[in-house]
Amino acid sequence: MIVAHQVNVFARNQPGRLERLTQVLMEENVNIRAITIAGADDFGVVKLLVDDPERAYQALRREGFSAYLKEVIAVIMDDRPGGLHRVCRALGERGVNIEDAYGFVVKDRSTAVLVVEVEKIPEAEEVLREGGFALMSDEELYSL
Amino acid sequence: MPEGEFWNPEVELLSGEEIRSLQLRRLRAVLERCGNSPFYREWFREAGFDPARVSSLDDLRALPFMDKETLRGGDPRRFLTVPLEEVVRLHSSSGTTGQATVVFHTARDIDAWTELVARCMYMTGVRRSDVFQNMMGYGLFTGGLGFHYAAERIGALVIPAGSGNSKRQIQLMRDFGTTVIHVIPSYALYLLDVFRELGLDPRRDTSLRIAFIGAEPHTESLRRRLEEAYGIKAYNSYGLSEMSGPGVAFECPFQEGMHVGEDSFILEAIDPEPLEPAPAAEGGERARTLHREGMPLLRYRTHDLARVFPEPCRCGRAHRRISRIKGRTDDMFIVKGVNVFPMQVERVLLGILGVGSNYRIVLETVDNRDEMRVQVEVSGDLWHGEVKELSQLRRRIAQELRNEILVTPVVELVEPGSLPAGEGKAVRVVDMRDHARGE
Numbered sequence: 053m054i055v056a057h058q059v060n061v062f063a064r065n066q067p068g069r070l071e072r073l074t075q076v077l078m079e080e081n082v083n084i085r086a087i088t089i090a091g092a093d094d095f096g097v098v099k100l101l102v103d104d105p106e107r108a109y110q111a112l113r114r115e116g117f118s119a120y121l122k123e124v125i126a127v128i129m130d131d132r133p134g135g136l137h138r139v140c141r142a143l144g145e146r147g148v149n150i151e152d153a154y155g156f157v158v159k160d161r162s163t164a165v166l167v168v169e170v171e172k173i174p175e176a177e178e179v180l181r182e183g184g185f186a187l188m189s190d191e192e193l194y195s196l
Numbered sequence: 197m198p199e200g201e202f203w204n205p206e207v208e209l210l211s212g213e214e215i216r217s218l219q220l221r222r223l224r225a226v227l228e229r230c231g232n233s234p235f236y237r238e239w240f241r242e243a244g245f246d247p248a249r250v251s252s253l254d255d256l257r258a259l260p261f262m263d264k265e266t267l268r269g270g271d272p273r274r275f276l277t278v279p280l281e282e283v284v285r286l287h288s289s290s291g292t293t294g295q296a297t298v299v300f301h302t303a304r305d306i307d308a309w310t311e312l313v314a315r316c317m318y319m320t321g322v323r324r325s326d327v328f329q330n331m332m333g334y335g336l337f338t339g340g341l342g343f344h345y346a347a348e349r350i351g352a353l354v355i356p357a358g359s360g361n362s363k364r365q366i367q368l369m370r371d372f373g374t375t376v377i378h379v380i381p382s383y384a385l386y387l388l389d390v391f392r393e394l395g396l397d398p399r400r401d402t403s404l405r406i407a408f409i410g411a412e413p414h415t416e417s418l419r420r421r422l423e424e425a426y427g428i429k430a431y432n433s434y435g436l437s438e439m440s441g442p443g444v445a446f447e448c449p450f451q452e453g454m455h456v457g458e459d460s461f462i463l464e465a466i467d468p469e470p471l472e473p474a475p476a477a478e479g480g481e482r483a484r485t486l487h488r489e490g491m492p493l494l495r496y497r498t499h500d501l502a503r504v505f506p507e508p509c510r511c512g513r514a515h516r517r518i519s520r521i522k523g524r525t526d527d528m529f530i531v532k533g534v535n536v537f538p539m540q541v542e543r544v545l546l547g548i549l550g551v552g553s554n555y556r557i558v559l560e561t562v563d564n565r566d567e568m569r570v571q572v573e574v575s576g577d578l579w580h581g582e583v584k585e586l587s588q589l590r591r592r593i594a595q596e597l598r599n600e601i602l603v604t605p606v607v608e609l610v611e612p613g614s615l616p617a618g619e620g621k622a623v624r625v626v627d628m629r630d631h632a633r634g635e
Contacts, residue, residue: 116611
């Protein structure tokens, strides 16, 4: 599967909230690959890329968090100057808007991954494929 | 004219038992008259209530409660137990949102009400030698006319000053030697600044000795502050236009709670628990008027939160006392001068969020002004993981609430489970404003 899932969690912008959230994941033995927080005034959305999104999602819901499994795609980039630019240009030229994104470098230091949220995933996927980019499968992504 | 300590010793010095028996007698007369009212005929029929069979005060409990909503439904004339031509006046509550509630009075109703307020004023020490400056609004509002007629009944010199025009108020006080005022507490506070501007000290430059403060909630400390600054005794009272107006409950010189005029009202506390600090406590006080002939009210629920002091008062009156009003059960609150019903808020939220969404309304004082915060839980089921979705949701809630209640609230999105569960006696409204906290 090319479409992967990250866990988006609604959280009040308040001391202790992230602590509680990460505790739930720790107790569920979920490993976090990447984390980013989109803030808006007094609340934010914590976005988690984890090794087992379904398990993380269920655990968070069980603990009362407002969690959502969000579809994302992961693009493999060269870890060198211009890598990210080329991805963005390919999407931008075809009018695909990136709602949110974050990137990280994989252990081998030669490749980087860009995780993107877009409105129309199939279209983005097609554009990227046509542009010659490799997409990471969900399994690959979770087991990084 | 009474000379002693009591305006009407026969009524004021009744024992608890005598009060109860007077109440029952008057109640039966009221119930009989209710047969003339289309509303009450239907009300009794629906409840399977036979007014002729009432033999104790408790029998009335077979009737459902009425409240403001009951009064609002339809033509107010259907409550009348007399022909409309017997009615000589109407008063109406501030119906800022929703329909105003109307109360009709016959000449005898006005007379009984005047007598009641006169008794209250006399109890605090007002006499015919006093000069009474009534600084309340006259008109549909019951506070102005209620006190006006009562002060005349006592025989005091009444200055119908009305509200506003601060310098003239002070001028009148000084020109005519005003000894008693009736004033909104926040205005009394403001007037102190005007005194200062004029280089005057109310303690030294006026003859004031008594103030009746009311028509808005205030704290004990504000009362003491006014007493200190003006060199007076300030008395708290309680009334609502549905029960004629001022005079429902009034402080005696001991200022340890307000005596309910139990010859005119039957006091029924919903929840005898002390209601003190916990805004969570549900309770309140319900009463019914006893000798209003035009438009009597039966088991009228006020939704005001107060404690009942059943023990006798040092003043010798057995009429039970109630505490300062601690707030209202979550039915109606006043924010920025606007009446708001939580149902209105709930309806808006229901429309946007669907059933089962949990919310809470928090009222606070920020920079001496009312602020209304609406906290809404964002459940996982109504959210699709996007930040902008949440910002839009917040904007939309604020906008639709403003359209409905005419006040723009601060909307806070909170996590599921972070508000008290929305069932049963859940607290939907938390009033943390200065006046509600009391002291």
